[in-house]
Amino acid sequence: MIDQTGPAPLSDMRKNIDLAIAANDAALAMAMMTELWSVHAGPATAPLVLSWFNKLQGMAGGLDAKPLRLTVLRSFSVEPAIPLLRAAALLGGVQLDVTLGDFNTYSQDLLSPDSPAYASSPDVVVLAVQTRDIAPDIWAGQGLLDEARVAAVIAEFAGLIDAFRSRSEAALVVHNLEQPTWPAEGVLGGQSGGCQRDAIIRINAGIVQAAAQYSGVYVLDYDGLVSRHGRACWSDEARWLTMRLPVAMENLLHLADEWLKYLMPISGKVAKALIVDLDNTLWGGVLGEDGADGIELDGEYPGAAFQAVQRVLLDLSRRGIILGVCSKNDEGDALKVLADHPGMLVRPDDFAIFKINWQDKATNIKEIAQELNIGTDAIAFLDDNAAERLWVRQSLPEVHVIELTDDPLSYADALRAAPVFERLSLSNEDRQRKQHYADQRARQDLQGSVASLEDFYRSLDMHLDVFLVTASDIQRVAQLTQKTNQFNLTTRRYSEADIAKFVEDPAHMVFAARATDRFGDSGIIAVAIIAIDNNKARLDTFLMSCRVIGRTVETAVLACVVRALEDGDCQTLVGEFIPTPKNAPASEFLANHGFGEDQTLKLPAPSLQVPGWIRT
Amino acid sequence: MDKAKSEHVRQIIADTLFISIDEVGEDASQDTLKNWDSLQQMNIVLALEQSFGVRFKPEEFSAMSNVEKILQHLQAKQA
Numbered sequence: 001m002i003d004q005t006g007p008a009p010l011s012d013m014r015k016n017i018d019l020a021i022a023a024n025d026a027a028l029a030m031a032m033m034t035e036l037w038s039v040h041a042g043p044a045t046a047p048l049v050l051s052w053f054n055k056l057q058g059m060a061g062g063l064d065a066k067p068l069r070l071t072v073l074r075s076f077s078v079e080p081a082i083p084l085l086r087a088a089a090l091l092g093g094v095q096l097d098v099t100l101g102d103f104n105t106y107s108q109d110l111l112s113p114d115s116p117a118y119a120s121s122p123d124v125v126v127l128a129v130q131t132r133d134i135a136p137d138i139w140a141g142q143g144l145l146d147e148a149r150v151a152a153v154i155a156e157f158a159g160l161i162d163a164f165r166s167r168s169e170a171a172l173v174v175h176n177l178e179q180p181t182w183p184a185e186g187v188l189g190g191q192s193g194g195c196q197r198d199a200i201i202r203i204n205a206g207i208v209q210a211a212a213q214y215s216g217v218y219v220l221d222y223d224g225l226v227s228r229h230g231r232a233c234w235s236d237e238a239r240w241l242t243m244r245l246p247v248a249m250e251n252l253l254h255l256a257d258e259w260l261k262y263l264m265p266i267s268g269k270v271a272k273a274l275i276v277d278l279d280n281t282l283w284g285g286v287l288g289e290d291g292a293d294g295i296e297l298d299g300e301y302p303g304a305a306f307q308a309v310q311r312v313l314l315d316l317s318r319r320g321i322i323l324g325v326c327s328k329n330d331e332g333d334a335l336k337v338l339a340d341h342p343g344m345l346v347r348p349d350d351f352a353i354f355k356i357n358w359q360d361k362a363t364n365i366k367e368i369a370q371e372l373n374i375g376t377d378a379i380a381f382l383d384d385n386a387a388e389r390l391w392v393r394q395s396l397p398e399v400h401v402i403e404l405t406d407d408p409l410s411y412a413d414a415l416r417a418a419p420v421f422e423r424l425s426l427s428n429e430d431r432q433r434k435q436h437y438a439d440q441r442a443r444q445d446l447q448g449s450v451a452s453l454e455d456f457y458r459s460l461d462m463h464l465d466v467f468l469v470t471a472s473d474i475q476r477v478a479q480l481t482q483k484t485n486q487f488n489l490t491t492r493r494y495s496e497a498d499i500a501k502f503v504e505d506p507a508h509m510v511f512a513a514r515a516t517d518r519f520g521d522s523g524i525i526a527v528a529i530i531a532i533d534n535n536k537a538r539l540d541t542f543l544m545s546c547r548v549i550g551r552t553v554e555t556a557v558l559a560c561v562v563r564a565l566e567d568g569d570c571q572t573l574v575g576e577f578i579p580t581p582k583n584a585p586a587s588e589f590l591a592n593h594g595f596g597e598d599q600t601l602k603l604p605a606p607s608l609q610v611p612g613w614i615r616t
Numbered sequence: 617m618d619k620a621k622s623e624h625v626r627q628i629i630a631d632t633l634f635i636s637i638d639e640v641g642e643d644a645s646q647d648t649l650k651n652w653d654s655l656q657q658m659n660i661v662l663a664l665e666q667s668f669g670v671r672f673k674p675e676e677f678s679a680m681s682n683v684e685k686i687l688q689h690l691q692a693k694q695a
Contacts, residue, residue, distance in 0.1 A: 043662035047631040079655055080662050242674035249662050 007039045017052060026059050031393035034091055038403040041253050046083035053090045064377075064398070065095035068267045071122040073101035073109045075133035077245040078255075085256035092260065092419060093269050093377070093398070103244070104133070110160045113167055124171045124266055125164065126259060128222070130246065131177040131200065138203075141184020141196045150199050153177075154206030158213075165214045173262045174211060175222040176204040181231040218262060218424055225258050257417070264419040271380035271400050271420040273322035273352075273372055275365060276313070278334055280384040282306055282346070284408065287329055287337060297343030308412035309382075310345040316415070317350055319423050320430025322372060322437060324353040326364045326381070331356040352437030361388055362395035372437075380420055384408070457551060457613040461518040464553065464616050466560035469510040474499045476524045477512055480543060485582040487554065488543040489575070489589065494529075507532050508540075509564070513557045515548055522547055526557045535571045537603075542575075542589070549585060556610045558593055566604045573601040618687075625686050628663045632656060645682030657681075670694065 008016070013036045020029040033049055068089075072078055082098050089096045099120045101109040106129060109117040117125060132139040135153045157174065164172050177200050189195035204223065211217040226234045229251055236248040247255055264270060279286045283306050284296030296303040317323055323346070327334060334356045338348050348354075353371060355364040361383070369376045377398035383389055389401050400420045404411055415421070423430070469477055478496040485491065494502075502508040513526035525548050529541035544554050565573060575590040576599060594608055595601045601608075610616050622642060629644065630637040633651045646652045652660075661677055664670070664686065670693040672680070680686045 042666040043659060044628060044631070044664075044667045047634060047659075047663075051631070051634060077658075080659055083659070238674050242677070243658060245658070249665055252662075 007035070010036070010040050010045070013040070014048065021052060021055050021059075024059055026056050027394045027397040029056060030091075030397050031390055034393065034401070034403060037087065037091055041084065041088070043080060043084070043249065043252070046087040049087035049090065050083060053087075065090060065093050066267050066269060067095045067097065068124065068263060069097045069099075069120065069122045070124050070126065070263065071099045071101065071117055071120055072126045072128060073106040073117060074126075074128040075104050075106060075130050076128070076240075076247075077103070077243055078128060080245065080249070081247070081252045081256050081259075084253050085259055088253075088256055088260055089263060092264055092400075094263060094267050096263070107160065111163050117164075118167055122168075122170050124173065124263060125168070126173045126175070126220075126262075127160065128175045129177075131180070135177065135200075135203070138196060138199050139180060141180070145194045145196070145199045145202075150202045150206070153203045154210065157203075157207050158210040161210050161214065161217055165217065169216070171262075171266045172211075172214075172217045173220050173259070174207060174217065175220050176207050178223045178226045179231065181235070220258065220262060222258075225254065229254055257419070260419045261422045262424070265422050265424050269420065270378065270423070271321065271418075272374050272378040273324055273368070274313070274316055274380045274382060274415075274421070275324040275326045275368060276381075277383040277385065277388065278325060278327035278329055278337075278356075280408070281382060281411070282310060283337070283341075283343070287333060292333070292337050292341060295337070295341070297341060302408060303343060305408035305411060307343065307345055308409075309415065312412050312415040313346050313350070316421055317346075317434055318431075319421070320426065320433045321421060322352045322374075322433060323350055324355070324368055324372070325351055326355045326361050326368065326383075328358055328361075329356050349438055350434065352434070352441065360391065362392050365392060365396060365399060380418065382411075382415065384411070454613065457611070459518075460551065460613070462551065462553070462614045463516045464556050464560070464610075464614050465514045466511055466557055466564075466616065467514075468564075469499070469503055469512045471500075471503070473512050473524060474503065477510065477527050480524065480527050480545065481541060484543040484545060485580070486546050486584075487549055487586045487589075488541075488580075488583050489539065489586050490541055490578045491580055491583060492529075492541050494541075502529055511557075511561050511564070513553070513560070515553060526553065528557065528561045530561065530565070530573075532568075532570070535569055537565050537570045537573045539573060539575045542586075552611045552614065554589060555593065555608075556614045556616065559608050559610045560616060562601070562603065562605055562608055570603050573603060573605075575599045575601065621690070622683065622687060624667065625664070625683060625690070628667055629660055629683070632660045632663055640683070642683055647681075654678075664690070668694070 013032060017029050017032045017036065020032060029052065033052060036045065037049060078100065086096050086098065099116060099122065101117060106127060109115040134156065138149065138153070161172065161174065179197060179200050183189040184196045189197055208219050211219050234248065234251055235246050240246040276282060284302045285294055287295055297306055298304070299307065313323055331354070335348060335354070338344060353368055355368060357364070365379060365381065366376060369379055376396050380400040380402060381392055382402045384404060392399055393401050400418070402414055402418055404414055474496050478494055478499045481492065481494040499510060502510045509530040509532065511528040511530070512524045515522045515525045525545040527541060527543050528539065531538045531540050542558070544557065562573065575595045577587065577590055579587065590599055593601070594605055626640040626644065627637050630640045633649060633656060635651070640649070646657065657677065661672055661680065665672060668690060670690065672689065676689055680689055
């Protein structure tokens, strides 16, 4: 239904979304709306997104948007930006209820206690005032910087902020002042201090200081926003003069997106973790095909695009955002590249979690959420592959999937533009988060391996029967001495006749062990042949079938044999290890079970016991 | 009159006013549609600009007060 080779035309996307909504598939509709917005956002599509959301709200499984009441106080027209803001917010999981102050009455709105600014009980107030409105003389560039005027403008902002905070606990987002496109003094202004540009810089510094006096008052760098998109093309003078709409149509979306960078963290809709793919996301190429030497990752084209992505990851990490990897790759090979490749700027220590396997990514992300102990709605996902992004969007609509084009040079910007990574304050915990997760991981690796092994043994429900061999067992016992190579201390090969002789001989004891577990009866899986001389025993043969290696069965067998020897008043058991090319698995057996350097175990040996998860 | 373009324009008006295209006939105007006020006029014109890739002069804004006049202005731009 959806053409994956490139963004579909708007009319097709629109039709597909209508179909998805008619089919009650909220997750698919949301995924397609997000794609539509990333390609076609604007005044024509905002109303579409808003009506689709209205329909989704009626559907089960649709929409868990967080409500937020916003009031915008302003000195210019912002009306056309509001539908864009509401659409983008809904796609980000925030449902905005927007009130606009009357045009250019921002002062009265803030100073008067029963103005709409307070009456609507907003959660957030945005104060958007242009330089030309609050400081028309400075905007017009009348002469040298006037200290008194700069101080007066700062004082005016400080007064408005103070009045607001004395009447409301809501968050306040204050636009700073934008520079004019052309400095009044021309290039002369940049040669020494005291010019129009300096005046605006000083006022903006004063606004930051005034905001810092209160909690929940934030500065929106409007001047920075305008510069980012280019002063020369930001404004529309004709529209300003006729409709008091100073922002050109194409830039209204940028204004809405900038507001969202404040609204999302204020409403708590943030990504606590960013999970990234590896191939063609953190490096160019596919590790499994190109090899570690073939991937592109350096300061040149195209590797530089991926280093830029890694730099963003480092910045995000410093903000307290957890980093994780979710990649379909060989884990060992991938970790080696992360650790050793000279082009890597992020290293394994920068990541709190790795899911490098062949499992589907939605399941991996669910596991990551559980292991990091955060909600899936606090996870952001970066993957160059559109099919993977769509899969995750449909399976986990609450995950923030970063939309990408097919140009890697745009990936870093896409990360920086995402509002879910914004933070308005940083705690000590945020700063130390990376180290906290690294410590956690080290602790869990240690714990996890011990706990899960014991649970594993227990889950096998093993039962062991250790007994002295009789005539009916001789064939199997002889066979084991002939075939067992790995877990075999002495590799002595015996025929049935030899075993029969040992069984008859009072100076020899032949033990065998039969094992059953929850999967069935394994039959005889271990043999111990003991030679007795007075109260000294010698371990002629100790072997175990490779079927039961790695389950502590050998410990249980030895313990049972030793108990039998103790019952016969034996005082020592002498072991013997004859190394062969194949029996390395048994090389530490004696040392691990209390046999000294002289290969001798003093009896009784109470520390040698059958492990608790094996029944005998 | 170009049927496809007329339908496209009427769809934009319907979307902006949050009504169904069935309510926007070829004779729809600011006088006949309840929500079509000066604020919505601004939104409609911006949506037309984005959809058709054109730019309207300030004088044209208030002049485009019904479907027929919108089509005429579009025709003039795209000639």
